[in-house]
Amino acid sequence: MSDPDFIDFTKFEGFLSFLASIDWKDPWLIALFIFHFSIFMMAILTRNYGNFQAVLFFILLLLVYFSENINELASTNWKIFSRQQYFDSNGLFISVVFSMPILINCMLMVGSWLYQSTQLMTTLKTAQLKERLRKEKRLKETQEKTKND
Template identity: 60%
Template sequence: MHPGQIDVNEITGYWTFLLSIDWKDPWLIGLILVHIMTTTTALLSRNNSNFQVFLFLVLLLAVYFTESINEYAAQNWSSFSKQQYFDSNGLFISTVFSIPILLNCMLLIGTWLYSSTQLMVTLKTAQLKERVRRERQNKADSESTAKHVKAE
């Protein structure tokens, strides 16, 4: 077995797979920081929907190209990593790259749904206030008309 490779027989489940990853590898730390920055950006830009749509599309493009990224990383792993993690099934890249990105996409969608709900509540409240104002105005108009009719 080549140095820097994990014996496949040692991995019996997803948890052991996660434990077998060297999380102190500098590029993995950088990737985790990128995911944290992406999540922070998604949360801080909640009032800028145009930017969020752009971020959402960029994230989906990154997930779309995951297979190509995995192939490239599998061929060039020794230039940036201590171990060869990039298998043909894509378990590793899905775990450390695609899943966090898709969770960020879900966060963006959740933010949009929450904003839409708040907007609908605001709109319905304004509609109800307008209806009450119109009813009061109509009632006041009909009372003033009734007073004018009595006075004549």
């Protein structure tokens, strides 16, 4: 195991068996996936509304920040909404089905912001170069006009 190229697939297989043991038809899990899909669509459809996206981003990060508290609350009250107890003390389940999709949406939003900022910088630089060319052209025209007079 000291070989740096060695990959331990037993942890991955354990994770896959964990995912296979989840009852994905549980109504609250379906509602959670609808929530994640709605957040994804909201992030996509509002990509040109910076203020709204900033608020959405902040709320999503707050949800991830408080996921440990949500996990504890869900762990004590799981019988109210779930058929099985998924909420372990390590927080693996809530990290996989709640926090990870939220963080992926946040990364997509940051990627969109970076793309938009590069487009804006490109547009700005192009406008600056065009303005400089216009000024140089006007200066040349003025110099030629003074030479001819």
